[in-house]
Amino acid sequence: MLGNPTPGYKNPAIETLGIGKNTLLETLDLRNLPNLTGALNLTNCENLSNLYAQNTAITSVAFATGGKIQNAYLPATLNGLTCRNLTMLTNLNIEGYRALTQFTCINSNVINPLAIASAAINTLQNITITERSEEHTSELQSHL
Numbered sequence: 001m002l003g004n005p006t007p008g009y010k011n012p013a014i015e016t017l018g019i020g021k022n023t024l025l026e027t028l029d030l031r032n033l034p035n036l037t038g039a040l041n042l043t044n045c046e047n048l049s050n051l052y053a054q055n056t057a058i059t060s061v062a063f064a065t066g067g068k069i070q071n072a073y074l075p076a077t078l079n080g081l082t083c084r085n086l087t088m089l090t091n092l093n094i095e096g097y098r099a100l101t102q103f104t105c106i107n108s109n110v111i112n113p114l115a116i117a118s119a120a121i122n123t124l125q126n127i128t129i130t131e132r133s134e135e136h137t138s139e140l141q142s143h144l
Contacts, residue, residue: 003031
């Protein structure tokens with residue numbers, strides 16, 4: 001645990017973080033690390049189930065394809081988000097969409113990609129959505 005949920009807590013010392021291929025990582029707590037910037041590549045962390053990155057300056061997150069992520073709390077500084085085959089994700093919370101320019105959502109039927117695309121409509125430049133959920137697919141088609 002690098003972060004801390006305690007109100008008023010801040011740790012400005014951590015500016016970068018390399019995760020690598022940490023297959024045993026289940027929870028990553030980066031809360032209240034305001035100087036933590038850059039991309040968070042979690043593509044080799046297939047057992048990660050909880051990510052807490054509120055109040056950081058992380059710019060992008062790429063989850064493991066088919067990973068076990070269930071809860072993801074992401075900052076408003078996010079400009080890229082990649083989700084592929086995330087069937088276990090039940091709680092995706094993004095603090096804001098003012099910076100989101102790239103969004104990839106492939107066969108992650110628990111995510112409502114239209115809601116994210118609508119929230120980031122003023123900033124999105126690159127969007128890829130492949131959806132298996134009939135509900136979300138018909139909703140997307142009605143907006144095309």
